[in-house]
Amino acid sequence: MKRNDSILLAVLLLVTGLLFCLQPQPDQTKAAFIEVKADGKLYGTWRLDSPQTVTVTTAYGKNEIRIRDNAAFILHSDCPNQDCTRQSKIVNIGDSIICLPHKLVIEGKAEAGAAAVDAVAR
Amino acid sequence: MAKKITMAGLLVALAMILSYIEILFPFQVGIPGIKLGLANLVVLTALFFLTPAEVFCISLLRILLTGLLTGSGIALAFSLAGGVCSFLVMLACYKSGLLSPVGISLAGGTAHNIAQLATAACLLQTSALLLYLPVLLLAGIVTGICNGLIAAKILKSKAVLILMNIH
Numbered sequence: 428m429k430r431n432d433s434i435l436l437a438v439l440l441l442v443t444g445l446l447f448c449l450q451p452q453p454d455q456t457k458a459a460f461i462e463v464k465a466d467g468k469l470y471g472t473w474r475l476d477s478p479q480t481v482t483v484t485t486a487y488g489k490n491e492i493r494i495r496d497n498a499a500f501i502l503h504s505d506c507p508n509q510d511c512t513r514q515s516k517i518v519n520i521g522d523s524i525i526c527l528p529h530k531l532v533i534e535g536k537a538e539a540g541a542a543a544v545d546a547v548a549r
Numbered sequence: 550m551a552k553k554i555t556m557a558g559l560l561v562a563l564a565m566i567l568s569y570i571e572i573l574f575p576f577q578v579g580i581p582g583i584k585l586g587l588a589n590l591v592v593l594t595a596l597f598f599l600t601p602a603e604v605f606c607i608s609l610l611r612i613l614l615t616g617l618l619t620g621s622g623i624a625l626a627f628s629l630a631g632g633v634c635s636f637l638v639m640l641a642c643y644k645s646g647l648l649s650p651v652g653i654s655l656a657g658g659t660a661h662n663i664a665q666l667a668t669a670a671c672l673l674q675t676s677a678l679l680l681y682l683p684v685l686l687l688a689g690i691v692t693g694i695c696n697g698l699i700a701a702k703i704l705k706s707k708a709v710l711i712l713m714n715i716h
Contacts (some may be wrong), residue, residue, distance in 0.1 A: 429647075429648065429649040429651075429652065431648050431649075431652055432648055432651050432652030432655065435627065435648065435652050435656060436652075436653055436655060436690070436694070439593050439659055439686065440690065443683050444685065445684040445688065446682055446683040446686065447683045450683065455696045463607070464674075464675065465672075465673075467673065467674030475689050483587065487623075494582050519706055521677075523675075523677040525673065525675075525677065525678065527623065527669060527672075528624075530623075530672060531675055532673050532675045532677060534675075534677060
């Protein structure tokens with residue numbers, strides 16, 4: 428390794444360290460709803476306090492979301508890598524589960540209306 | 550010319566095999582999207598004895614062929630974004646003459662991961678993915694250094710001298 432390599436490494440480590448520190452603290456407030464977005468568009472919102480299984484069907488495939496004990500997780504997906512079924516449950520506001528092959532984002536929200544307000548503000 | 554085409558073909562095949570090995574024996578750390586990027590070894594080493602256009606073709610062919618064989622369209626989009634971005638960054642670092650193979654690989658590895666995350670954030674139109682940025686940066690640093698150290702060894706070996714004689 429040359430001296431310049433070490434400088435580059437130090438700079439990159441510094442930036443990474445700073446980003447880790449600047450990471451927003453996870454919101455510990457319990458989410459009341461989950462918001463499902465497919466392909467960047469709102470697909471629907473569901474209450475976390477009513478246990479059910481939601482099937483989300485998009486052009487890319489199918490995901491089954493299980494809502495139970497005020498938490499949501501993906502029970503089943505017909506994508507090849509199954510990363511989304513292994514992600515941690517949505518309990519708090521801001522928690523998310525992402526299924527890349529199906530362009531699906533599921534996020535914990537305080538209330539169902541919050542999404543609409545966000546969309547207008549943008 | 551024929552020699553060069555043969556060499557390029559061999560390198561594309563080698564890069565595809567390295568990609569395939571990574572699919573067969575995934576190096577899992579529990580975070581989706583992190584891998585060693587062994588195919589980048591071929592691109593990195595080739596920078597030292599082929600022209601930029603030739604290296605770019607090798608990288609592009611490797612990505613398209615591996616994508617056709619294994620992945621879906623979306624996986625191909627991620628590979629392309631990462632591959633093109635890391636190639637450009639590594640080429641710039643190589644041309645600057647300031648960095649050794651380890652430094653070039655380090656820059657390429659982090660550029661690759663940033664490009665892939667940016668692609669994912671654009672496709673999904675969500676900023677939730679940005680939480681992954683520090684983790685992916687760290688992963689890019691570690692895998693970049695590993696690949697760089699291997700590339701440095703390859704470049705020092707006598708086998709590379711044979712490759713360099715193709716001009």
